[in-house]
Amino acid sequence: MKHHYLTIALISACLTSPMAMADAKKDADMLKLASTSGCMTCHGIEAGKPGPDGMKPIGPAWVEVAKQYKGKPGASEFLTRVVLEGSNPYSSHWKGKVSGLSMPPNAVAITEGNARLLVNWILAL
């Protein structure tokens, strides 16, 4: 009888953990990509963290970005373009919510494919 419990426990562990492990690896990979591409100088993942000198954060927290755009058609393509080309300070999308006026073009720091990967990960946060 004891063996049955063990077998069941092992089977359920095998069924659930590969997925969780894949998620954790993806998160770690995406965080590394974001850090090496310079995104984390201006962005945080979680909301509510103040920016330098206690000001508003420079760029929006990525959970807020997800909240704002999740499920909107074309969001992935739109945000990939904004990340690569930067945003216009005269038509700020996050006016009043962040201390940065606009995002500089990141195409110097990240490839289009990697920008799309990051944006899709952000949208799923």
Ligand code: HEC
């Ligand atoms: C120098 C600071 C800075 C860096 C570096 C930076 N961002 Fe931003 N980001 C901003 C600011 C400021 C905004 C808000 C722009 C606005 O209000 O329109 C923003 C907005 C965004 C948005 C939302 C765009 C929108 O139109 O709503 C995404 C997604 C984003 N950044 C992702 C990234 C990624 C990915 C990287 C790294 C490749 C990155 N950012 C690097 C400052 C930065």
